Amino acid sequence: MVHLNNKSPNIPEVLRRLAAQMNSQVIDNRLNIPEAYGQGFCTGYNWDSHLRMLILNYSLKRDMLIENADIDISGKMLLFKLQQVFPPPGSTPDLSSHFTPPSFLIATRKVATDVFLPVHTHTGTINIEIDTAYLSDRLKSSGHSRIIQRLLENEEPLIFEEMIFPELLPVIKEVTDHQHSDPFRSYFMQLKAEELVCRLLSVLENRTAAELQRLHQSDIQIIYQIRHQLTLHLDQPPNLSELAINAGMSVSKLKSLFRQIFGKPIYAYYNTLRIQEAARLLRARRLSVSEVGYALGFSNLSHFSRLFEQHIGLKPKKYAMQQ
Incomplete structure (x- = not known):
């Protein structure tokens, strides 16, 4: 059964706004990009107030700017972002193409984010946001590394990035390929979102880091430029x-x-x-x-x-x- 759910509370507001700007509909949590605007899709889920996910795989004929009404103004959420997980349609690797490896980043909301969500000509990401109080309750342990502890405190600008490791690829594929009908799709995606969060945190848990320095937004921008x-x-x-x-x-x-x-x-x-x-x-x-x-x-x-x-x-x- 097809569900027209533009007004469902389970749909991220930014996805509804994108659909409205393209004169389209969100169907079963998915927006298929109209041919007049490009190709690809966006899928999004809100699970109560503690977990949400956006899967973005599209190429647009022109850049757009959509106000991100889902931005976490309160600063209670952690961002887990898997990047470059979809290759550009029709792309063939060669020496002239710019290489950016698939990676994931984890950031506190003290790292400045724009209240507008830019929509680039090609986007291939999975964005997961999870409430730190909810995550702390799920982990229920005081034996984590200092990095994990500082993330859960969520009181300072922190950002960590790692290249995606092979063991993560099957989970990403399950998330991007899953086609089960409601109500199982939403439940399945919630489980996979939490599995990705767990797997990504386990990588940080194994980092051998010196004392973490306090980051300024300008420092972060410079390091990414480098x-x-x-x-x-x-x-x-x-x-x-x-x-x-x-x-x-x-x-x-x-x-x-x-x-x-x-x-x-x-x-x-x-x-x-x-x-x-x-x-x-x-x-x-x-x-x-x-x-x-x-x-x-x-x-x-x-x-x-x-x-x-x-x-x-x-x-x-x-x-x-x-x-």
């Missing part, structure tokens, strides 16, 4: 002194804040980016192993092969043959 610079120049090893000058901070502060947010030292993160890009290019089967290695700045292909195997578990040639 990360963006790394993705643009994967064939060039980062120069910490130059990066620090560009960031307007000392090398020690840059290294400390980068590791706090991304969980790795800058050079280790850079190498992970290179290997993830190498795997992406090899999956496309348009370039040879040597072409991929040289394009990513490896002058020694034996070193490339060893590093690839350390990260992926297979040598690049064998990995390419299995795709």
Whole structure:
């Protein structure tokens, strides 16, 4: 049975507003993007006041700006955002395409967010927000790491990001592919939203971090600009002194804040980016192993092969043959 549920309290307000702007309808918690505006879909759920989720997979013909009435003004929610989980429709990896690896971030609402939700030409994310009091009650333990404790306190700006690990992919696929009819779809999605929250927190629980520094919004923006610079120049090893000058901070502060947010030292993160890009290019089967290695700045292909195997578990040639 099809349910026209534009006015259901289970639907995030931002999804209703997007549907209204496109002269469309939310059907069974899903908005299919009209052809006149682009392609793809948005799916959203509100579960009481403690948990909500948006699944966004679309490409638009033009950018739009939708007021996000669901923004957490009270600051009681934590944001879990899985990014780049849907490839752009019709995209084929090559050396000319900009690489941004699939990742997830966890942030307190003390990290400034805009009250307007920008709708970009392509968006492929899963956004989950969960109330910290509800989450603390679910966890019911005082033995968590200092990172988890500080997140649950939700009293300061904190943001952590990690690349998506292979064990997470089946859960993401279940969320994005699930087609059961109501009432089971909503219940299933709630269970999967909480499973994703649990799995993502377990990654942070295993981080070995020094004392967390207090973050300012300007620091966060600068560190993300530095990360963006790394993705643009994967064939060039980062120069910490130059990066620090560009960031307007000392090398020690840059290294400390980068590791706090991304969980790795800058050079280790850079190498992970290179290997993830190498795997992406090899999956496309348009370039040879040597072409991929040289394009990513490896002058020694034996070193490339060893590093690839350390990260992926297979040598690049064998990995390419299995795709």
